[in-house]
Amino acid sequence: MTTIPNKLLELKIHQQELSNCSRCENMIQPVITGNTVDASIMTVGQAPGIHEGRIGKPFGWTAGKTLFKWFASIGVEEDEFRQQVYMAAVCRCFPGKNPKGSGDRVPDKQEIATCKSWIEEEYKILQPKLIIPIGKLAISQYLPHKKLSDVVGQQFVIDTPLLQADCIPLPHPSGLSTWFNMEPGKTLLQDALGLIDSHKAWSLIKDQQQDKQAQ
Numbered sequence: 001m002t003t004i005p006n007k008l009l010e011l012k013i014h015q016q017e018l019s020n021c022s023r024c025e026n027m028i029q030p031v032i033t034g035n036t037v038d039a040s041i042m043t044v045g046q047a048p049g050i051h052e053g054r055i056g057k058p059f060g061w062t063a064g065k066t067l068f069k070w071f072a073s074i075g076v077e078e079d080e081f082r083q084q085v086y087m088a089a090v091c092r093c094f095p096g097k098n099p100k101g102s103g104d105r106v107p108d109k110q111e112i113a114t115c116k117s118w119i120e121e122e123y124k125i126l127q128p129k130l131i132i133p134i135g136k137l138a139i140s141q142y143l144p145h146k147k148l149s150d151v152v153g154q155q156f157v158i159d160t161p162l163l164q165a166d167c168i169p170l171p172h173p174s175g176l177s178t179w180f181n182m183e184p185g186k187t188l189l190q191d192a193l194g195l196i197d198s199h200k201a202w203s204l205i206k207d208q209q210q211d212k213q214a215q
């Protein structure tokens with residue numbers, strides 16, 4: 001009989017509880033979680049989009065295609081990424097469409113605060129070594145900044161009672177954003193991917209992928 005390591009069991013129970021969450025009345029379920037993986041890298045997105053509920057995984061639609069192209073450019077394909085990296089978000093439910101314009105509604109302060117306890121529990125269980133916040137809202141949970149160019153392309157250290165990890169922010173890969181296709185965003189994105197590629201936690205994932213491919 002295969003036994004599940006304690007950490008994974010704890011994470012599985014956590015994700016089951018999270019899946020039943022309905023604390024925010026304006027959020028649209030289902031709750032979207034990443035795979036149950038004992039990961040040392042955690043990505044943090046903003047919130048799922050309209051298609052992720054049907055697909056049942058974070059970054060499962062067009063923005064995800066761009067995001068996984070970025071990660072493939074530094075050596076890790078989508079399947080391996082999803083098996084090795086824990087994919088979290090500031091809010092885990094679809095906020096609905098932006099009533100005043102294009103794109104999705106940005107979660108409000110109350111929703112962000114309400115959902116925070118879930119990710120805090122994940123820090124405790126996984127104790128990640130590298131956090132990759134994706135997009136302005138996710139980045140601002142860790143690094144106060146005015147513009148993306150203040151922080152993308154740099155590595156930071158987070159040292160709080162709950163979380164001690166390196167932090168390398170990425171822009172949001174949404175098709176609505178042009179930031180990463182124009183300078184200085186284009187160069188800063190490459191700088192950020194270079195930093196992730198040089199991180200020890202990323203090297204371990206690449207090694208595991210190579211071992212699997214060699215088998």
Ligand code: SF4
Nearest residue numbers: 021023024092093115
């Ligand atoms: S956004 Fe977070 S706190 Fe709000 S209902 Fe969804 S899982 Fe629960």
